[in-house]
Amino acid sequence: MTTENLNAGMDLDDNTRSELERAGVIVSQVDSLYNWARGGSVWPLTFGLACCAIEMIASATSRFDISRFGSEVFRPTPRQADLMIVSGTVTKKMAPQVVRIYNQMPEPKWVIAMGACAISGGPFKQGYNVLKGIDRYIPVDVYLPGCPPRPEAVLQSLNYLQEKIRTQDIKSDPAFTKGRRQYPVPEFTGKDLEPPYNPEVWQPPANPNDKPLEKATA
Amino acid sequence: MSSATAIAPNYELIQQDGLETSLLEVSMGPHHPSTHGVFRMDVKLDGETVVDLQPVFGYLHRNHEKLAENMSYLGSMPFTDRLDYFNSMTNNWAYALAAEKLVEIEVPERADYLRVIMAELTRLVNHVSLVGFFINDLGALGTPLLYAFREREKILDLFEQASGARMMCNYFRFGGLRNDVPEGWLDRARDVVDHFPVFLDEYEQLLCENEIILSRTQGVGCLSRDLAISAGITGPMLRASGVNYDIRKVDKYSIYDRFQFRVPYTDGNVGDCYDRFMVRMLEMRESIRILKQALDGIGDGPVLGNAPKVFKPKPAEVYGRVEAPKGELGFYLIADGTPKPYRYRVRPPSLINLTVLRDMCLGQKVADAVIILGSIDIVLGEVDR
Structure with a gap:
C-alpha cells in the first residue's frame, strides 16, 4: 500500500x-x-473441516503463497487468530464447536465461508446431517464459492476482505464498539440443532407465497 | 496428600511409588492442528504415557451412502470424489469398476491405460502429501510439506488439463473416461514423471536417514503382523507389517497384469512408523515404473465405450475394489431393478486402518500418538463418509 x-x-x-x-x-x-x-496482517486460524482445507493449505504453499498478502501466519489457537476460514462441510455435530471457536477469537475478527458447503450446505444439502450454511450461526464477511475453490480464489477472497477492512470505521464498527462478540452455542439434541439459527445474524427468508391476500380479494 | 473429594469425580486415583496420582483425560480434537481433519481422540494419560485412547468420529458425516441410494448410478460419481479428497481418481475408479461389473460394460484399451496413469499419479500425490504432513506432525513445520506441495501442484496441473478440476476430477465414467486427454498431455505427463525421481532423491536424502526422524519414528507405534491381518488392515500399512498383499497383484484388475512392478513390504519384525513411512517412499518409485511403462504402451483409440447414462440393472449384488493409495477401497452395490441402487456401501480403507489406533498407541507417549495417527494416513471424508 x-x-x-x-x-x-x-x-x-x-x-x-x-x-x-x-x-x-x-x-x-x-x-x-x-x-x-x-x-496487511490478517492471521488466519489453522482450521480445516473438509476438502476445502487442502486448497486452503495449498494457498499457503510455494506456488500461491498467501504471505504475499500478509496472511501466512496460521495460528492453531483461536486466541491468536483474526480470521476464521470455515473451509468445508459443517455438520450438525461440528457446528457447536465452530461457534465455540468463533466465540474464543478476540476482536476484531472476520469469517470467510469457503466452499459451497460452508455457504449453503453445497452438494450435501439434502443430507440429514449437514448444516445449511454457517451464516446461520456466525456473521460471515466474505462468501467464497467453489467446490472446492481454487487457491487463487482464496487469495481473491482475502483481497476482498482487506478491502472491507479498509472501510471499517473504528467509532461505529461492531468489532470495536460491542466488545468480544459471542453468540449462543447451539446444542445438538439428536434430531436437530437447538436453536436452529441465531436470529442476531440470520433470519429465514420470507416465503413469497405468504403475501397478504388484500389485492387478490380486491 | 489431597483427599479424594478435591479431585474431579471422574478421575480415578492410582497408586504409584507410594504416591496417589490421578489420570489426566485429554480430549484432542476435533479442532486440533495435527488430527488430520475433524477427528477427536479422548486420551487418558498417566504422566505423558497413554493408558487409554478412544477415537471419536462422525464430525464429517455427510450421508454419502444415503444420498447415493437416492440418485441414479452415475449421479453419485461426483460424490465419490469427496470421499478421500486427496485421491478422487482412485475413488472414481473403484466405483466405476463396481458398476461396470453390475452391467457388464467393456472398457476400451486406451481408457484402461489412462486410468492406470491417473491412478498412479494419484498415488504419487497422496504419498508425497502424506509424508509432508507426517513430518509436519513430527514438528518439522514447513519445509518437507512445502516441497511435497510443490510437486503435488505439477501433478494437479495434469489433472486439471485432463479433467478441468484440480482436486475433484470426476473424470471416470462407466465404460471409460469422460473425455480424452488434450493434445500434448502425454508428453507433459512424461516430463513430470521423468523429473519426479530427482525430487524423490532429494526428499529421501533429506528425510530417510535424518537422525530426528529415526529417533522419533523407530520403535514407535508397532503393529504386529497377526493383528494387522486379523483387523483387516490393507494398503501400505499392512505391507509395512510384513504382508505381501497388493490388490493390483492379487486381482490384476484392469490391465495391471501388463506392467512390471514390485510391491515393497517389510519382513514384519517391527511394523513401526518408520516402516510405514519407508514403504510409502518405496511405493512412489514403483508407481513411477508403472507410469513409464503405461506412457510408453498407450495407443490410440476411443476412451468411452457404449454405456448408457441411465440404466436399470437386473437385481444383483457386486463388489468392486481397487488398491487405493490408502488401502483397499471397495464399493458394494445391490441393484433391485430400478435406476437407483438399493444399497450402496463403501469399504473405506481409512476407517478400517484406524481401528488399530488404540492398540498402537497404548503405552506410547502422547506426542507419539500424534505421529502414529499421522502414519495411518486417514482422511476424514472417507472415515465418516
Whole structure:
C-alpha cells in the first residue's frame, strides 16, 4: 500500500499534501493507518473441516503463497487468530464447536465461508446431517464459492476482505464498539440443532407465497 | 496428600511409588492442528504415557451412502470424489469398476491405460502429501510439506488439463473416461514423471536417514503382523507389517497384469512408523515404473465405450475394489431393478486402518500418538463418509 491510501480521507489540499510528503511527513487518519496495518496482517486460524482445507493449505504453499498478502501466519489457537476460514462441510455435530471457536477469537475478527458447503450446505444439502450454511450461526464477511475453490480464489477472497477492512470505521464498527462478540452455542439434541439459527445474524427468508391476500380479494 | 473429594469425580486415583496420582483425560480434537481433519481422540494419560485412547468420529458425516441410494448410478460419481479428497481418481475408479461389473460394460484399451496413469499419479500425490504432513506432525513445520506441495501442484496441473478440476476430477465414467486427454498431455505427463525421481532423491536424502526422524519414528507405534491381518488392515500399512498383499497383484484388475512392478513390504519384525513411512517412499518409485511403462504402451483409440447414462440393472449384488493409495477401497452395490441402487456401501480403507489406533498407541507417549495417527494416513471424508 502506498502513502496515497494512507492519506485518504483527509481534508488537505493537494499542494499542502505534496509539500508535506516531500518533507517526509504523512498526515493520516487513525482509521486509515489502523486499517492499513490490520488489513496487511490478517492471521488466519489453522482450521480445516473438509476438502476445502487442502486448497486452503495449498494457498499457503510455494506456488500461491498467501504471505504475499500478509496472511501466512496460521495460528492453531483461536486466541491468536483474526480470521476464521470455515473451509468445508459443517455438520450438525461440528457446528457447536465452530461457534465455540468463533466465540474464543478476540476482536476484531472476520469469517470467510469457503466452499459451497460452508455457504449453503453445497452438494450435501439434502443430507440429514449437514448444516445449511454457517451464516446461520456466525456473521460471515466474505462468501467464497467453489467446490472446492481454487487457491487463487482464496487469495481473491482475502483481497476482498482487506478491502472491507479498509472501510471499517473504528467509532461505529461492531468489532470495536460491542466488545468480544459471542453468540449462543447451539446444542445438538439428536434430531436437530437447538436453536436452529441465531436470529442476531440470520433470519429465514420470507416465503413469497405468504403475501397478504388484500389485492387478490380486491 | 489431597483427599479424594478435591479431585474431579471422574478421575480415578492410582497408586504409584507410594504416591496417589490421578489420570489426566485429554480430549484432542476435533479442532486440533495435527488430527488430520475433524477427528477427536479422548486420551487418558498417566504422566505423558497413554493408558487409554478412544477415537471419536462422525464430525464429517455427510450421508454419502444415503444420498447415493437416492440418485441414479452415475449421479453419485461426483460424490465419490469427496470421499478421500486427496485421491478422487482412485475413488472414481473403484466405483466405476463396481458398476461396470453390475452391467457388464467393456472398457476400451486406451481408457484402461489412462486410468492406470491417473491412478498412479494419484498415488504419487497422496504419498508425497502424506509424508509432508507426517513430518509436519513430527514438528518439522514447513519445509518437507512445502516441497511435497510443490510437486503435488505439477501433478494437479495434469489433472486439471485432463479433467478441468484440480482436486475433484470426476473424470471416470462407466465404460471409460469422460473425455480424452488434450493434445500434448502425454508428453507433459512424461516430463513430470521423468523429473519426479530427482525430487524423490532429494526428499529421501533429506528425510530417510535424518537422525530426528529415526529417533522419533523407530520403535514407535508397532503393529504386529497377526493383528494387522486379523483387523483387516490393507494398503501400505499392512505391507509395512510384513504382508505381501497388493490388490493390483492379487486381482490384476484392469490391465495391471501388463506392467512390471514390485510391491515393497517389510519382513514384519517391527511394523513401526518408520516402516510405514519407508514403504510409502518405496511405493512412489514403483508407481513411477508403472507410469513409464503405461506412457510408453498407450495407443490410440476411443476412451468411452457404449454405456448408457441411465440404466436399470437386473437385481444383483457386486463388489468392486481397487488398491487405493490408502488401502483397499471397495464399493458394494445391490441393484433391485430400478435406476437407483438399493444399497450402496463403501469399504473405506481409512476407517478400517484406524481401528488399530488404540492398540498402537497404548503405552506410547502422547506426542507419539500424534505421529502414529499421522502414519495411518486417514482422511476424514472417507472415515465418516
